[in-house]
Amino acid sequence: MATDPMTPLLDRKLVFVTGKGGTGKTTVASALALLAAAQGKRVLICEVDGKGELAGYYEAPPMAFKEKEVQPGLFAMTMDTEASLREYLKLQLHIPIVGRIGPVAKAFDFLAAAAPGVREILTVGKLCFEVRDNKWDMVVVDAPATGHIVGQLAAPQAVNGLVRVGLIRNQTDWMLEMLSDPAITGLLAVCTPEEMPVSETIELATRVREETTVELAGVVVNRVLPELFGRNEEAVFDALAAPGPLEELDGLIGGDAGPVLEAARLAVTMRRTRSTHLERLREGIDPDVPLLYLPYLFTKSHGLRTTRQVAGSLGEELGL
Amino acid sequence: MAARPSGAKKDKAADAPAPTMDSLLATKEIVVACGPGGVGKTTTAAASALMAAINHGSKVLVLTVDPAKRLANALGLDGIGNTEHKVPASAFEAAGVRPRGELWAAMLDTKESWDSLIRQHAPDEQTRDEILANPLYQNIAGRFIQSHDYIAMERLYEIHSAGEYDLIVVDTPPTRNALDFLDAPERLADFFSSRLLRWLIVPYRSKLINVATKPFYQISDRILGTEFMGDISEFFILFQTMYDGFVERSKAVGRLLSDRRTTFVVVSTLEATPLREAEFFAEQLTERKLHLGAIVLNKVLPDYLQGRDGAKVAETLKDRAEDLAAELSPVLGSADTELGDPAQIARVLTEVADSYLNFQVVALCEMEERASLAVVPDVLATVPFFDTDIYDLAGLLRLGEQIWG
Known part of the structure; x- marks a missing residue:
């Protein structure tokens, strides 16, 4: 398997995007979907466990379980496991009492509260159905954060282990097949070059390999600071920031250059601290897994404008 | 860094000294650090506990959920497990400080905490062993997402009621929704007293006779299979024996959170998304009549940039x-x-x-975000961006001094 080249990210049909809180998981998911749509694909993006933020990334009105077009060729929906159960019962099982909402809602409450893995199965199941239906070239999932994604992706096995017969059991087999096929499904992990996000990503990579059948398709390193100086330039900077030359500079411009040089010093140290974490990430992740670097955006940080900028950088990293 | 009284209280508070993080940590017994992910909750909790141990001569415990490895090592937490460890004197010496009090640290082990809860509440040994061995239980304790939230608060209650510490600073688990852990005790009580659970523990045959519940069982059976439904029933029949103990306990946990001795510190950065979440959280605390002690803003860029x-x-x-x-x-x-x-x-x-x-x-x-902060707490601490990671007591001390004000 190691000798096979990995399926390129945009050629996969089902991509789960995860990441530690605060690393920009939703930003990357929304940008990836936008990029794929710009490539002429018909794309569905689904927010799972979201707080309704995804809509803002496309300047779109609040989203629902039923998908809506938010950009040309790009449709967005938000996961609702109860609606997913109802749809499943109706389309797949032809359960006669559908229509009477009461029992369904109660059954759902019970299933979700008491039977582990069922909520996750209804989520993964809905996404797999969307892929199987061939309505989309790509389904992008703004998935749960790193702490919860493994439970989500491992749900079909967990349910297989607990439930030996029944309709759910019949469904998990083909879902597993789809999730296990690296030509179809992939996981994209988002992190920033900081201590905890890098540690969590390395740990995630191990858990995904050991506990799920899904392939880690790539790691996005978000908010990478630009390199300010080449080696010689840094020596010049250090000389410039020494008391004598700095005074000279202050005199030349008739102002205080101190804060400006101080800010550059901060930027250099920040980048240096971060680069040690980047090295740790590169060493901790399977060398076949591509790392995609996205620059720190020094602009206002939300809305479609940002999504477009990130999509642009992501496209460059993917060689488009 | 700057402590300022909230607008509404300005007149009343004019004579009294403005509260600070120092006074907050001196007077409260429980400090719950909460907020969105990735803002430095764990380091803020640890730094606050450290400052209290150094300055107040009290015995302080920091209960953390998932510390960075290097930080865990610095606190003397090298393995997992619920045991409380005293931070060694050598660590303080290395940081160049001499604490007046003691700093203890513990990590939260969800599985172990659930097991000890079961041991405590099971009516007899046989029930205890059957529950601990039940595959559904293992799934719930290990993977059930809500169980994480509940167990953190449960552990806090247990430690507090043992009366070993003057101050407990707890770092909350990363939840899907920052509020989950507040609702967890009540949700668990609700779950145990729900009609659904009562249906479940009715012997299987009589379920199919009851007209009202029959459709529910038909759906569940078809989806999950009769056998699995049987497993679930069995598990909850066992669990039911612990009902009273659990409900009483979760109510006590809820009371502890709203006790006057407990305060909440909301941690955030000045980035728009986390800050909105933190603001929402602070509003919810007030709505639930819980005590919002402070807001700590981390990783704030230096003033000279403005x-x-x-x-x-x-x-x-x-x-x-x-x-x-x-x-x-x-x-x-x-x-x-x-x-x-x-x-x-x-x-x-x-x-x-x-x-x-x-x-x-x-x-x-960032400046704009801070100016438009919708909730103004008694204590608003601003911590500058540190250009290196915080991984030892000296680092925590630098952070702590900024919070202290």
């Missing part, structure tokens, strides 16, 4: 880079040495200026 003067200097450096470089060249060396190369000096000046202007955009956004 000034108009700095921007003017940066513009000048860019505009006049070449002639400045020519003037500076003899100061730094000569035109044919590496340091004195005017073209290189001009490039450095331009880079430096661009970098300043870039960061200024971010700093101004």
